[in-house]
Amino acid sequence: MAIRPPPSGGLLADGVPRRTVALLAILFAALLIAPWIVNDYLVTILILILYLAYTGQAWNIMMGFAGQLSLGHALYAGLGAYIAAALFTQFDIAPWLGFLAAMPVAAASGAIIGFLAFRFGVTGVYFAILTIAFAEFARIGFDHLGVVNASAGLFLPVAQYAHNDLWHLRGGPRMFYYVILTATVLAFILCRVLLNSRVGYFWLAIREDEQAARAAGIDTFRYKMYAVMISAAVTSFAGVFYAFFYNNLFPEQVFNISRSIEMILGPIIGGVGTLFGPILGAFVLTGLAETLNSAMAAFGVDLPGAKQVLYGICLLLVVMALPAGIWPWLSRRLGLTEDLR
């Protein structure tokens, strides 16, 4: 946790040291030109990284800012994926319009979970269990939902497109790369604006001490509901992207708890509640997995499960050495005086 940057007025970069702005600009420029330098395989890896950076940021709104632990974010991504894909395959409705339909559905399902939990005092790990339960309901429900082909899976038509069709999200890796890059940048901006706003302060107060927050006049129910709904709505876009990038959806996969865990590992490794942590975490995690892959191949190691064990050990070491995540430590090392949280 860190000290907030000094006064933030209208401009986004207000109160952010030049050095930080410069570093962000360099990173952004590098990401902008990356697909023209690296090969298609690496572009796919970068897409995965940005996807996890995006979902990590969405989850961070709820847990990192408002202190509400969700272990069922696969639900919101899954709803986004299924709604957009079904509208596209059945009615030829473009995914962007599908997203507009999916967003309120995801927010509403977040609101239902939030209402049940916050109204009846379900908190902490019990709240987390409730979020898992709803994701499981969805998994089992969609497994039997004929209109989206139940457990047999929903497939999007994959045709060879001569050119990229951004409106229908049909095209090559580069197009998808820029879509998810844009989404990640927008999510970053949204998070910064939220964190420096009135609602952001109220979320942090709730995260720190809910009873004290109430004593300071904050309607904690209402602000926790905002956190769940905004987080769910943002997450739903990740699902839309997932559906059109992978072109196939199975309830067993989309709503699986491992999808939810995937989303939260990045922020935890990078730094829960920080703005840049989820992005850094996504790079570190995917980078680590890919490095292990190539290292094992290079050394000719062919033990099943060895990669997963090494991966787990690495994560354990990071969490033990830097329990607050890598970003708070790294930002100090970079002399960024802990801004950007």
Next chain:
Amino acid sequence: MTVLLSLERVSKRFRGLVAVDDVSFEVPGGALFAVIGPNGAGKTTLFNMIAGAMAPDGGTITFAGEPIGGLTPDAVCRRGLARTFQLVRPFPGLSVEDNVIVGALLHRRDVAAAREHAQALLRRLDLFDKRRQLAATLTLADRKRLEVARALATEPRLLLLDEVMAGLRPTETDRMVATLRALNRESGLTILLIEHVMRAVMALASRVMVLDHGTMIAEGAPETVVRDPAVVQSYLGQSSLDIRAV
């Protein structure tokens, strides 16, 4: 002076135990009203009912002409009653300034305006130089001052202080007393405090109410109350002779 807060026959039971029994009193606007009494007298229970942390089983609590008994703590705060906690609870992971900004945002939409208000309060409570520190790193005395600052930031008409002097050194107590007196004098802020530190009560309170076993045994001007035989017997004991000398 008009009555700002009034309690009428307020009671609270925990299972068989009657924590607060049929208590009535009035706090006039602009008063420095102290509630004293031995441990377990029901002071904190009484305080929690006023602050909305628990609902009374009987009786009515009226604030500025409006019944507030049974309202939630946040609703009570929005009506103009701000509290501190007996065991301090600032937001530990936030800076001192951010702690106060949270309070200031209650009646302000704009963060910059809230920050300005917060900084003025931090100056007033001698915390301005520490505004960038995390609240968790403050000393107890500073955390208590921070809680007062956060409560004040919500712009209350009545400030509820739950043993704000406990654990402070005499010099720190005097500093807190001076701050509260100044707030009361300059802005007419009404203060209701639960206090064990008689040094502070005698220096601060314009009225004192004594609670024992959940019932009110005395109420009045501090000098009169400390001479009350019932009060001396149940709470103050012989040491009250020394306190009168303070």
